[in-house]
Amino acid sequence: MLLDVNAARKIFGGLVAVNDVTLQVPEKAIISVIGPNGAGKTTFFNMITGIYQPDGGTINFNGSSIVGLRPDQVVERGIARTFQNIRLFGAMTVLENVMVGRHVRSNTRYIDAILHTKRFRDDEASSITRGMDLLRFVGLDVKRNELAANLPYGEQRRLEIARALATSPKMILLDEPTAGMNPNETEETKHLIRRLRDEGNITVVLIEHDMRVVMTISDNVTVLDYGTKIAEGLPAAVRSNPKVIEAYLGAGAAAGNFGLEKTEPNSAGGAV
Amino acid sequence: MSQPVKPKRDFTIPVVMFALITFFLKFFVFKGITFIDSMIFLTFISSLYFLITFPMNKYLQIVMGILILFVGIPLIGFQNTSSINVVIDIAIYAALALGLNIVVGFAGLLDLGYVAFFAVGAYLWAIFGSNQATELFGWQLPENGFFFIALVAVLVAAMFGVLLGLPVLRLKGDYLAIVTLGLGEVIRVIANNNPGGLTKGSVGIDSIQQPLHTFTNSLGAEGYKWQSIVFYVIVLAVIAVAIVVTNRLDQSRIGRAWTAIREDEIAAQAMGIPLVATKLVAFATGASFAGIMGTIFAAKQSFVDPASFDVNQSIGVLAMVVLGGLGSIRGAVVGAAVVTSLNLVVLPTLAIEFNNLRQSGALNLPPQFEVSKYQRLIYGIILIVMMIYRSQGLVPASRKHIEVDDAHAGKGAMQGGD
Secondary structure, eight states: OOEEEEEEEEEETTEEEEEEEEEEEOTTOEEEEEOSTTSSHHHHHHHHTTSSOOSEEEEEETTEEOTTOOHHHHHHHTEEEOOSSOOOOTTSBHHHHHHHHGGGGOOOOHHHHHHTOHHHHHHHHHHHHHHHHHHHHHTOGGGTTSBGGGSOHHHHHHHHHHHHHTTOOSEEEEESTTTTOOHHHHHHHHHHHHHHHHTTOOEEEEEOOOHHHHHHHOSEEEEEETTEEEEEEOHHHHHTOHHHHHHHHOTTGGGSOTTGGGSOTTOTTOOO | OOOOOOOOOOOHHHHHHHHHHHHHIIIIIOOSOSHHHHHHHHHHHHHHHHHHHSOOOHHHHHHHHHHIIIIIHHHHHHHOHHHHHHHHHHHHHHHHHHHHIIIIIISOOOOSOTHHHHHHHHHHHHHHTSHHHHHHHSOOOOTTHHHHHHHHHHHHHHHHHHHHHHHHTTSOHHHHHHHHHHHHHHHHHHHHHOGGGSSOGGGOEEOOOOTTHHHHHTTGGGHHHHHHHHHHHHHHHHHHHHHHHHHHHHTSHHHHHHHHHHHOHHHHHHTTOOHHHHHHHHHHHHHHHHHHHHHHHHHHHSEEOGGGGSHHHHHHHHHHHHHHOTTOHHHHHHHHHHHHHIIIIIHHHHHHHHHHHHHTTSSOOOTTOOGGGGHHHHHHHHHHHHHHHOTTOSSOOOOOEEEOOGGGTTTTOOEEEO
16 A cells, blocks of 8 residues: 555544544555545645644555654655645746745755755756656646746646646645636546556545546545545445435435436446 | 847946946045035945946946946045945945845745844954953954954854744744744843853943954054955955855745745645745844854944844844845845935935034024934835835845746756846
């Protein structure tokens, strides 16, 4: 397992935000974490990335524990992320945003920067080259010199992914990558996520509300509700799980056909 | 980005004429130190700003810059030391503003206790470069030990930056401002309390040695003028290094990390930037500029007391940075020049003019009216007007972005641009 979360728990005051959640992510998988608003999905991500420290349980990545590491150290181990509400550096250009992502992978020291040593020049050049590669990958290379704040919404989301990729991650956590997108942009993003895995060899864990996305690209789906894992399994199985339907639509709706009307015909079961 | 490039007008002739005319006016006509004389001098100094701002012949730009800095100003300074002392003070404050600009402008950390590092540098030379050291340790450094201490001050101040920074940098925004305000005062109070007889308390340390003093003294009656020139050259060298260092840091991975932290701390951290370490680097770099300028300040004044390092100084430097434009290197220097010349030249000489008018009976002013007392009011008004009409400062930050042009997009070649 690349990521092995065992009984992770996070408590805010009297609220158990994440209650003994266990999640195993094999290499090169696309795993979705879903659940109603406030289910603890983002808190769960924040625990993995070191923004919050878990109050219990273990988190192992690539064979070693990442509990207690600072967020930047987690990035260095190979976990990158994007945010639910886009958090780009608006005053920097598109390329510079991606270059910030190269921070952990470059070793220019203070003195190198002042003296413009060879190490500095090599580092800058390779940051730019790598940054441009990634921008091409997400289709933003033509916008490289524009300020990130001036990009349209969908492109900002793609830039966030490129910036996360710049840290050379083994695994990427995407927090609602298609939130606020139109169907076209959503399709493109789905395609991009698959390419992350297939071309970039990167394991993907995503939080997503759009069931069309979840059902079609996930290998496996984990459902959280009130901080507790209520279901896990193949997309099709999860979708028909009464507990999941109840969590989303309340008791009584379980008998209905939740999820089906939102899913494209013939795509049940999800593409793998 | 892709706007048509406007043909740039060439300002070579006007700028050169401006510099020459103001220089000759100052040097041959307005030799004195009255309000008008000082204003002419400031106008001459401002030609340096026009020189770097307006598009002009590159070759002449460099020649004029050298002429103004190394011929014009020293000549005027030789005629009248108060002029060159003003430039030295401007340079000292410019270095402080550059340092604080790194902390506040680049990294976005509001530091209200910045003057503490200035005090550290000043006391370092005050103690080791005066009789104070003989009394304390039985030896003291020779006058040229100044150059050594100036370099040591860079490290010591940086160390203090880390020391003071470590506990406070976990705080953000207003909280950080309040705590740094407190720590800044702590340094001043420590100096005032004279621990172990180190700082002589509120009495202050006097007779601080000046570098190359024996040499300038040997030049006879003109020696004190040469002493000013010595300081002038030293501050110019320091400011040049400070500008290069600031620029290069800004244009590196470290500068990008600072900008990232300023823009969004959580995202910066999630992109692998170690928050505390990166902030400490900003704090230490800013502090080191203040440290070295502190030693120069101590030597130039040859007297240091805690009152020179009160919170108003920190606020004053912050005002320079804000006035010039947060995050703008040029702005920091311009802001320092404007505020310093306002404080040290415009208002005092204006006060003298008003006094003369009153005494000659031409103006009937109440004796309570004293222009120099309105200093704070005046730059309060200036700052308010700035906030309303030009909130980005006199020279807004135009961070040089890394641009890759089409031809090089594939190869990832690098090119600076605006």
